[in-house]
Amino acid sequence: MKTQVKALVVGGGAVGTGIAYHLGKAGWDVLLLERDELTSGSTWHAAGLLPLFNMSYATSHIHDYSVKFYKGLEAETGLNPGFAVVGNLRMAQTQARMDEYMLYAATAETVGIPHEWLTPAQIRDRYPLVRTEDLKGAILHPTDGYINPADVTQAMAKGARQHGVAIERKWQVDAYAWQGDHWAVTVTKMADRGGNLVPTDEQQVIRAEHVVTATGNHAQRTAQLLGIKIPAIPVEHQYIVTEPDPALVQWRKDNPEHPVLRDADAKWYVREERGGWILGPYEQGAPARFKYAVPESFRADLFPLDLERIEEEYMSMIHRIPTSETVGLKDDYNGPICYTPDGNPLVGPAPGLRNMWLAEGFSFGITAAGGTGYYLAQMMTEGEAEIDMASLDPRRYGSWMTTEYAATKNEECYAHVFILHHPDEERAACRPLRTTPAYDRQKALGAQFGQVNGWERPNYYGPLDAPDNFDHDARSFRRGGWWDYARAEAEAVRSTAGLIDATAFAKHRVSGPGATAFLDWFTTNTLPRVGRINLTYALTGAGTTHTEYTILRTGEDDYTLISAGAWHAYDQDFLTKAIEDTEPRFGRITLQDTTTQTGVFALAGPKARDILKALIRDPDPETALSNKRFPWLGTREIELGMCPLRAVRVAYTGALGWELHHPIEMQTYLWDQLMAVGAAHGLKPVGARAQNWLRQEKSYRAFGTELGRDATPLEAGLDRFVDLSKDFHGKAAMVETGIRSRCVTLLIDGPDDADPWGREALYAGDTRVGRLTSGGYSVAFGKSIAMGYVTPDHAAPGTKLKVRMFNALWDAEVTEDSPFDPQNATIRADG
Structure with a gap:
């Protein structure tokens, strides 16, 4: 067995072999181990x-x-992977489900995935065994289907060997040790003993520059060995195989195989299997398993079937395919399938570790194996993938997450596989967990909360006098029950004032003799002067946007970096590693995470200054907040009543405003003071949804939507925040990349009852020229607004385009950047 390689892949399932194949194809020396x-x-x-x-x-x-x-x-390996390209038919019983499919189809268009629409009559004509009278329609993907998992894995394994990958079975990893420039991985030979797999006395130490873990159900053991948290825990998934259905056997004599049938409203998939049917339900109540480790005695084993748990889904299959009613059961399976709290796998760098890559938590591992191998290999060998992989990054979960949280959320995620995936959905499990001191105050005012990185954050404020039948959780693919309340909040920010809880922001203090030189190299913009702030970007090695920061310079070598709350651990890991890598070059640097110590309120609107004047303790309160003493993009310490805080004159909404960074223990006091004084000025508490609309009116890009690892700041139209006269990390790659697309803001004449969600395709005539990344409603213009990327020749203001919404094309026009108050007169207003 090899004991020194460029990359060690741990795990020989479909995902692991897919990664080994693509790393080998990229020319790396690779060893794959399977226990x-x-x-x-x-x-x-x-x-x-x-x-x-x-x-x-x-x-x-x-x-x-x-x-x-x-x-x-x-064709490459000579092994048939058993791919049956039968297509995939997703049926809908309700209009809401059809709306979901239409939103998905818009996303599929941006990727280039073919699909077609079928009416109930067309379904009945094509597939007469399927009952259709209670269907609204269906979407068909003609190019997918199903595959034999073992065969495709063996085919990828053979392909990997052809690319020079060594594959060793019956070796278990028992320890990882980072040696400064490589991993020393202790592995133990395993042996069969009476049907059990047990360790022997034979051990080896493998030297690997990079390690990839694709350990599936064993992810918790992997986490313990690495000393990190991996929220990938299996959940039971069961499916049954029927005896041959005579009607199906007769049908197949003269007709092709049915596509994979999905009745999402009934929570199951069905496909043909040797004249019978496979039913795979996603029922309520499926338990998480192996929360801490997989028992040594558990190998290719299964759990007992729980037929009572899937009775409803089984009966609905009989309803949809009546000929299956008299068919007996032949086989049953109930095995562990890994999940994560949001259903997306964990693909990318392990938090806190060097050259350690995770590929864990795949609930659809067979589907994802090849693509994961391809894009992860790009990240490892080229520095970044051609698509933005941040949404799958393992660092999207913080260290606050526990085993109980992950297991409970994974159970919820399993039960939601076929639940309507509203873009405005908020799942209830494990909530509330992380709350700010003002949470109860906000809840008493009607706040309806969303969750970001575990924090409870108001999405909007509903009516206090709501009738008993008012549904605060009304979700929709169009304008949900919250829409009117968010609109009123947005209007308040534009006309009077709004108070937004932004405590979830990630906040890191960077100080020390090396801080200034480091941050000058680490970020794209010129560093602000003491007492000033600026917006800046940290790049990937490929020159694309890794993180957006607002930098507050509070001393000569003292800075606070503020970034998106959802990406706290992601940003912290990136910043920590960058400091460690460069500290010998720049000098001593201290990094302090102040996120949970500091609360943040954003006060914004024409009346914001008047509200603060009534509270500020200053020798001259009338001028304390004037442009002369407190200019736009300035920061200083002030006192509001008895609360000392750092105020920052900036507003993500594009209104006159301040961020108030305060001691977390004084938050309820400050909230009460602001609300009491603000009442006379029309102050309204405002949630995240209104704020999202308002920032689009100012063309403010957001990380995770407009900003990501697939576009440079120059492509995002952020040239004014990039100082090309200095040297900074990723600069050469950014310049070499050029401009492949442009970020634009669009005003849309869409349907009366819906706004874009930021997933839709953009067209010029019949040609797809881009996609949306954000969407919403503009109170300033009285119509839908969106942001997205288009080809450079379609980015000029005034360009007429079309956007796909609900399977129809609607007029859209590219606007100038910051269509609301393009001269920033509102933000700069004196007083």
Whole structure:
């Protein structure tokens, strides 16, 4: 066995072999280790479906690559992966489900995934065994289907060997140790003893520059060995195989195989299997398993079937396919399938570790295996993938997450596989957990909360005098029950004042003799003077946007970096590693995470200054907040009543405003003071949804939507925040990349009852020229607003385009940047 390699891949399921194949193809020296036999984890009992349907842009690309890749494996390796390209028919019983499919189809268009629409009559004509009288319609993906999991894994393994990858079975990893420039990985030979897999006395130490873990159900053991948290925990998934259905056997004599059938409203998939049917339900109540480790005695094993738990889904299959009623059951499977709290896998760098890469938590591992290998190999060998993989980054979860949280959320995620995926959905499990001191105050005012990185954050404030039947959780693919309240909040910011809780912001203090030189190299913009702030970007090695920061300079070598709350651990890990790598070059640097010590309120609107004047303790309160003493983009310490705080004159809403960074223990006091004084000025508490609309009126880009690792700041139209006269990390790659697309803001004449969500395709005539990344409603213009990327020749203000919404094209026009108050007169207003 090799004991020194460029990359060690741990795990021989479909995902691990897909990664090994693509790393080998990229020219790396690779060893893959499997503790048992290839495919002996969840791969062996997977149903092998290849669904292209996904709301995630990155995951859609991954699945699309896999489907195309698998079709060429036999020609390359000589092994047939067992790909049945039968298509995938998703049926809808309700208009809401059709709305979901239409939103998904818009996302699919941006990736280039083919699809077609079928009416109930067309379904009945094509597939007469399917009952259709209670359907609204369906979406069909003709290019996917299902595959044999073991065969595709073996084909990828053979392809990997052809690219020079060594594969060793019956070796278990027992320890990882970072040696400064490589990993020393202790592995133990495993042996079969009476049906159990047990360790022997034979051990080896493998020297690997990079390690990838693709350990599936064993992710918790991997986490313990690495000393990190990996919220990938299996949940039971069961499916049953029926005896042959005579009606199906007769049908197949003269007709092709049915597509994979999905009745999402009934929570199941069905496909043909040797004249019978496979039913795979996603029922309520499926438990998480192996919360801490997989028992040594558990190999390619299954759990007892719980037929009572899937009775409702089984009966609905009989309803949809009446001929299945008299068919007996032949086989049943109930095995562990890994999940994560949001359903997306964990693909990318491990938090806090060097050259350690995770590929864990795949609930659709067969579908994702090929694409994960392709894009992760790009990240490892080229520095970044061609698509933005941040939404799958393992560092999107913070260290606050516990095993109980992950297990409970994973159970919820499993139960939601076929629940309507509203873009405005908020799932209830494990909430509330992380709350600010003002949480109860906000709740008493009607706040309806969302969750970001575990924090409870007001999405909007509903009516206090709501009738008993008012549904605060009304969700929709159009304008949900919250829409009117968010509009009123946005109007308040534009006309009077709004108070927004922004405590969830990630906040890091960077100080010390090396801080200034480091940050000058680390970020794109000129550093602010003491007492000033600026907006800046930290780049990936590929020159694309890794993180957006607002930098507050509070001393000569003292800075506070503020970034998106959802990306706290992601930003912290990136910043920590960058400091460690460069401290010998720049000098001593101290990094302090102040996120949970400091609360943040954003006070914005024409009356914001008047409200603060009534509270500020200053020798001359009338001039304390004037442009002369407190200019736009300035920061200084002030006192509001008895609360000392750092005020920052900036507003993400584009209104006159301040961020108030205060001691967290004084938050309720400050909230009460602001609300009491603000009442006379029309102050309204405002949630995140209104804020999102308002920032689009100012063309403020947001990380995770407009900003990501697939576009440079120059492509995002952020040239004014990039100082090309200085040297900074990623500069050369950014300049070399050039301009492949442009970020634009659009005003849209869309349907009367809906706004874009930021996933839709953009067209010039019949040509797709871009996609939206954000969407909402503009109170300033009285119509839908959106941001997105288009080809450079369609980025000029005034360009007429079309946007796909609900399977129709609607007029859209590219505006100038910051269509609301383009001269920033409102923000700069004196007083």
